[in-house]
Amino acid sequence: MSKKQKSFFPTKRPHGRRPAIAEAVLAGILVLLGVILLAVTITLTALYSTPHQLYISVGYLSLRIILALLLITAGSYFIISLLWKVGVSRERREALVNRAGEIELLNEFRHRREDLPTVPVEAPLQGTVLPYRLRCSRRNLWSLISSAAMSVSLVVIASILVPTAIESGSSANQRSLAVVFLPIICLAAAWFLYRFFRQLLKLTGIGPSSIEISQYPLFPNSKCNMRLFQPGRIRLKVLTVWLICQEEATYDEGTDIRTERRDVFRHRLFRKRSVDVSPEHPFEAEFDLEIPDQAIHSFKSANNRIQWKIIVQAEAKKWPTLNREFRLSVYPRTAIETRPALRV
Amino acid sequence: MCEYRLRAVEGLAIHAIETSVVWIAGGKGSEDIGVHFFQRISKDAINPSMLVRPHRVSTVLPNSPLSYPGMIIQIRWCVRVRMFYGDELELNQDLDFILGNAQVPDTSGNRLADNQKLDSGTIDGEIAPDDAPSKASVDAS
Numbered sequence: 298m299s300k301k302q303k304s305f306f307p308t309k310r311p312h313g314r315r316p317a318i319a320e321a322v323l324a325g326i327l328v329l330l331g332v333i334l335l336a337v338t339i340t341l342t343a344l345y346s347t348p349h350q351l352y353i354s355v356g357y358l359s360l361r362i363i364l365a366l367l368l369i370t371a372g373s374y375f376i377i378s379l380l381w382k383v384g385v386s387r388e389r390r391e392a393l394v395n396r397a398g399e400i401e402l403l404n405e406f407r408h409r410r411e412d413l414p415t416v417p418v419e420a421p422l423q424g425t426v427l428p429y430r431l432r433c434s435r436r437n438l439w440s441l442i443s444s445a446a447m448s449v450s451l452v453v454i455a456s457i458l459v460p461t462a463i464e465s466g467s468s469a470n471q472r473s474l475a476v477v478f479l480p481i482i483c484l485a486a487a488w489f490l491y492r493f494f495r496q497l498l499k500l501t502g503i504g505p506s507s508i509e510i511s512q513y514p515l516f517p518n519s520k521c522n523m524r525l526f527q528p529g530r531i532r533l534k535v536l537t538v539w540l541i542c543q544e545e546a547t548y549d550e551g552t553d554i555r556t557e558r559r560d561v562f563r564h565r566l567f568r569k570r571s572v573d574v575s576p577e578h579p580f581e582a583e584f585d586l587e588i589p590d591q592a593i594h595s596f597k598s599a600n601n602r603i604q605w606k607i608i609v610q611a612e613a614k615k616w617p618t619l620n621r622e623f624r625l626s627v628y629p630r631t632a633i634e635t636r637p638a639l640r641v
Numbered sequence: 642m643c644e645y646r647l648r649a650v651e652g653l654a655i656h657a658i659e660t661s662v663v664w665i666a667g668g669k670g671s672e673d674i675g676v677h678f679f680q681r682i683s684k685d686a687i688n689p690s691m692l693v694r695p696h697r698v699s700t701v702l703p704n705s706p707l708s709y710p711g712m713i714i715q716i717r718w719c720v721r722v723r724m725f726y727g728d729e730l731e732l733n734q735d736l737d738f739i740l741g742n743a744q745v746p747d748t749s750g751n752r753l754a755d756n757q758k759l760d761s762g763t764i765d766g767e768i769a770p771d772d773a774p775s776k777a778s779v780d781a782s
Contacts, residue, residue, distance in 0.1 A: 415675065415706045517743075542745070544714045546670025557669055561712050561745045593709045593743040598673035601666040601714045629705045629741060 324375035331368030336456035427509035434622035444493035451486035504528035518590040528579035533572040594629040669713035707741030
């Protein structure tokens with residue numbers, strides 16, 4: 298497939314990478330401090346207050362709770378705003394808002410092709426340069442949320458166990474249990490915090506990818522233009538875009554349910570080394586997307602699935618490789634012939 | 642066009658005949674089946690002349706799913722005839738056909754060999770290729 302690429306960003310290194318990373322780390326620390334403060338305050342108050350007298354004065358207790366909630370709120374706000382701002386330029390955000398009203402045009406795809414019950418429909422969004430924008434898989438965001446939830450839960454448990462382990466008021470049995478479990482929970486919390494920050498840095502450093510296409514739906518042997526938008530705050534070593542057809546089979550093995558996935562077709566659509574990206578000047582490239590002739594259409598049944606997707610792979614020095622997934626709907630051609638199966 | 646004949650089994654009375662056109666997605670994963678066409682002939686409608694004349698099934702096939710000889714997923718279409726003899730005894734036979742010409746570009750040699758698992762039974766069948774239909778069809782009478 299022929300490639301024609303354009304880059305509309307300045308070639309010098311964009312500013313503001315380190316501050317973005319520092320912001321992400323600071324926001325995470327704020328949330329963490331808030332959670333620890335809240336958990337310790339509630340635990341100590343519950344353990345050492347009597348029905349007639351609180352562990353600390355009401356004013357001091359309220360102050361600590363308010364401070365903890367402020368820390369959590371501020372940290373969460375910074376994280377959310379950073380995730381939103383980092384990858385999408387102002388113009389693009391405005392364009393998306395302005396065009397939100399035109400999305401009704403896409404509704405026809407949701408109700409179209411009811412004669413194809415086994416072909417999953419991945420309805421696209423309205424594009425900004427090309428007509429259609431593909432939906433990105435939410436897997437990365439869920440990974441971030443699950444890591445955050447697990448780390449916060451474990452930090453809360455650890456915060457509750459610490460007073461039990463060190464206070465003389467606890468019984469010997471309680472103390473020994475707390476001493477045994479505290480290191481394990483702290484290690485687990487540290488691991489999930491590490492995962493959380495790693496995910497957060499990945500999302501903030503390498504901004505959200507966006508793929509737009511000129512034609513939808515796609516058919517075997519069809520060709521269209523594809524445009525990649527890649528904002529971010531770091532220099533990418535390699536940026537690659539793949540077209541992949543993946544088979545996915547689910548089966549029972551004993552009492553387990555297993556899923557096996559296999560890429561049966563993989564074609565590189567685009568590749569560029571040394572890519573500088575910034576939130577203000579995202580990297581943009583346009584290239585061709587061609588679905589092979591005689592390719593199978595997208596398919597989904599209860600236990601079997603054939604999925605076409607675009608993978609944007611970003612590699613940066615000292616950063617984990619990032620894979621972003623965009624699902625495609627490939628429809629079968631309407632002119633279909635039948636023939637007898639070969640006998641063996 | 643699909644045509645089949647029934648043969649009597651000595652000493653057994655046919656209670657019902659079911660004819661269906663189905664797609665089956667299988668391979669590594671658990672099998673999924675989609676019934677596109679189904680016809681049941683009950684005992685009252687069965688007569689000896691049915692064993693003499695050929696039968697034809699006719700239906701307009703959908704545009705999907707296409708037959709597919711994948712690596713861990715295979716999709717096959719077949720005409721399935723099942724004869725019930727009572728006492729939970731039944732005979733069935735699948736007659737496979739290929740809908741479309743879908744292939745995986747980098748899986749050369751991965752043919753539809755596994756699609757040919759025909760049970761030994763009492764039905765002879767044959768599917769003639771359809772030349773250039775805008776909508777594919779299996780025809781039988």
